[in-house]
Amino acid sequence: MSETPFSTASRVGVIRDINGPIVTIDLPGVRSGEQVKIGELGLFGEVISLNGEQAIVQTYESTDGVRPGEPAVGLGWPLSVELGPGLMGGIFDGVQRPLSKIALESGDYIRRGISVPALDRAKEWEFEPNKALEAGTKVGPGTVLGTVQETLTVLHRIMVPPGVSGDLVEIAPAGEYDIESTIARVRDHKGISHRLSMYQRWPVRKPRPYLRRDDGVSPLITGQRVIDTFFPQIKGGKGAVPGPFGAGKTVVQQQIARWSNADIVVYVGCGERGNELVDVLETFPELDDPYSGRKLMERTLLVANTSNMPVVAREASVYVGMTMAEYYRDMGYDVVMLADSTSRWAEALREVSGRLGQMPVEEGYPAYLASRLAAIYERAGRVETYDAGTGSVTLIGAVSPPGGDFSEPVTSHTKDIIETFWALSKELADARHYPSIDWVTSFSSHVHTAAQWWHKEIDPDWEKRRGTALALLARDAELSRIVNLVGPEALSSAQRWELEGASLVKEGVLQQSALDEIDTFCSPAKQYALLDLAITIYKRGEALIKLGVPVTELQRLPLLAKMRRIKSMYTSDQLDQIQEFRKEVDQAMEAIRIEYAKHGEGSVRETEKS
Template sequence: MSKGTIRKVAGPLVIAEGMRDANMFDVVRVSDQRLIGEIIEIHGDRASIQVYEETSGLGPGEPVESTGAPLSVELGPGLIGSIFDGIQRPLDDIMKASGNSLHRGVEIPALKRDIKWHFVPCVSEGDAVTAGDILGTVQETEIVVHRIMVPNGVNGTVSGISEGDFTVTEHIATVRSSDGEEHAVPLMQKWPVRVGRPYLEKLSPEMPLVTGQRVIDTLFPIAKGGVAAVPGPFGSGKTVVQHQLAKWAEADIVVYIGCGERGNEMTDVLNEFPELKDPKTGYSLMKRTVLIANTSDMPVAAREASIYTGITIAEYFRDMGYSVALMADSTSRWAEALREMSGRLEEMPGEEGYPAYLGSRLAQFYERAGRVRSLGHTPREGALSVIGAVSPPGGDISEPVSQATLRIVKVFWSLDSALAYRRHFPAVNWLTSYSLYVDTMEKWFNSHVHPDWMEQRSRIMRLLQEEAELQEIVKLVGMDALSAPDRLKLEAARSIREDFLHQDAFHEVDTYTPLEKQYTMMKLVLDYYQEAVDALARGVSADKLASLAVRERIGRFKYIPADRMEQEYKDILQVMHKEIQSLEQKEDY
């Protein structure tokens, strides 16, 4: 254990002397108040420490003590439903200990030590086990079974295991290695946050993470184990999109990181999530959620750590065989924390003052996502999908954080302030967004939803792109210059925008749309367009086809519950045929 003294304090950065025996990324305790920090640079016996708590009042000469261990998180029963800060301190326990204000130097373990969990073994004495094998289970919440795994680096034969009620620090099993050494295994294990958890094999992202958001699932899907970025200016709906994904994405576990978020937005999350009902189980959404709240007024260094804390917890559940969705809101504020620490370290700045290693740090974070086969004799398949919000200043995505993120992620949901001002939500711009997973998931969509899913999607995209070209002509020479077929194209595209892509996050039915209903809605709009084109060829006026009464029912179709969808679809088609036939008869007359 290395002990030194403070030489200089510069905001969250503390320079300490006498730290020759310390290592990079060791956790240290600073001053007599025992503030928690982490070594980020070493020169000889001088260490630069980023302190995760407020440093006002510190001065030269005060003691610094290294713990000799890297910044790690506690992984075990009690994670689900908890609210942590950026370095995994439980905020509810801190409030009970010190009131509403976050006091410095508070030392409270991340997982509660007084709660007993009922452990049920699934292996017996004499069984051979290796790292990643499941020893038994704990029913953590009504909907999450916590699988207790053999810690990394431990393998051998189970020499003892018992069922019963245990705290997270009590030993539930012992494993004898080949050299005869006994390893006691508690319910809890620790893992350094900056090191990705190992796995057996990374799998191809071939299946979608179904979100129930039509613009995402249909046009720009994300794969299970995929990575997506949601950049957008202030007020364009980034946080609401992330809340929707947290509520509705087809994930077993949700990890939500409020990284440098406004306090009131985190308060909304903390108030909303316990009240939200999980659509699959009927229980509160918090029964499968871990929240990491690191608001913008908290110490800036902890903001940098919060991303790693969150993704390490997410990897732990992925290793159990769960599908995990991680929401990071927002990586721009995380990058700002990097920039501030880099400036205080007097490093050579890169573009716009960000450190030169910004791109590699972002890649280290996003590349920890993936669909994997876990370690163990009976490997499990788990997935970790990462959705990161980016807040470019002034909505300019040419800035470094957005550009570095786009070089890494494969899905880009471009939020557009112009759409948001027109009250079109989600404000995802269909002309500038993209998903590079579409081709790899074509087979899945065609086999699991409908054989011509991708064909219908292509037609929808083509109509939207052609509409953009026609709108340029309209701006130059007016609507009258368009031919009748082009006017119909604009009407069909308007129907796609208003009836299909526009989705009300606060409507009990429209907030989530199953894939089968998304396909039916696509088909309904395209059926109208095809029928109108055919009728136009038979001499019916384009204006009359655009003002069919049935279009009101097409627009309201998204509010129809899924169990009445098929009948309503047939009824609308029937009415549409009758109205078009009636128009044709009038033309003939």
């Protein structure tokens, strides 16, 4: 285990004042950021401000019943998490207490002051040492000492913790060990011997180190067409899902958690409604991993902090989730972290700031809101690790603007920070168009990076087809305003066909039901096949209208209805059937072209005779 930044000697002080979750204590020698236990109940808290030997503490539990004069004990380390085998598949609260173990000890409600270690001390793991290491080898932060098969899906790499380097004195042979057993000893340049176990402790507010930051090179495939095809995210990117109540933010994030091609998923429920998190906690253990065929929880971590839990723990939960994500990133894994929602996290900042008497700025939020948001999002990225190649953390945060107002502070600051913006629309949600991602206000700065992957793996025309579809959707928005004012009769046949083409893209490509067994996930190959099909139908029809074919005749074609349904008719493995339909489209359109071409030639001959 790595050394803690503070002294581990406990110090005892006394409570002076209590203001909700904010407690003032007298505690000699206390450090800013240090964890403390408050009162006879032993409530956990964190020092956030110092004034001489008097400290202000934010507690992670309700202070009801706690009185001035009760003891306060400094624990000697900052808010930290335990990192080691046993995390994967776990469900933790906002300060990394395992909820399953808490339930066994205190029932359905978390007893205040309960302290349960995040990692099981009794369980033994099969350790396989790194064969390249032997006594005398130089090791440093991130050096892989050996591996543990944490789950059948995840190989856990036991690494030298940051801050430790020197000569390897000894390394344990292969065998079963608990996480506190000594697996290696390292002597640094000062001659100090460090005992290393299979787990380490790390302060959550401090980003874990890496060798260098790198640019993202491949897209995060989510299986959701509107995301992957129109507004792609890369591995190591930063994204946001803003939207009003009922627009489907949680469903979008759950779909990403379930279907994304990341190696590890960290899902942080930060201040959301209890029924939504219960749905996550109940369904995720039953889901199958589409990539390994095993249970999804074998590569998933859940942090659950519902809206009825202590408000300050919400603020901690995002840091806890990010630190665990960085730990697996350091092993060389691609991690996706989903925070639902950062608005509730910001509200926790606002409440604590208000109790501290700090000057409020826009809508009561503290002046440091933007910098705190930027600091947490900047911990995402693709990096070169010390010993495990490259790894990444992709951070996607849900934002819940009151009334769907995207100009409110959390949404506007987030928009300035992130690179991918999936704006959810109340109008689309009311029209039962899901995912309700608005193609007009959403954006992605990763299109050209993603295009390199799509052009190599799927089709070189991907970016061109995507551009055509977006232009058609933009034209649809213009023409729809005209129709709303004067009716469809004011439009020409070509304009009415543009509306039809946009409708094919919206209903046949963009719409996707999370509850449809066939369409809940769509492979990149199927995504492109559907997009190409919709654009092909539009282009062929556009050419026919120029020949004089009435738009009403094209609108009556049965193939248009089938185009809207085909996404739910064939799975991602049945691309041949989609290509067969493509041939049907070509034959039907060609038959109409030949018929009207003949009519056109006949008209010319009659004119020449006369």
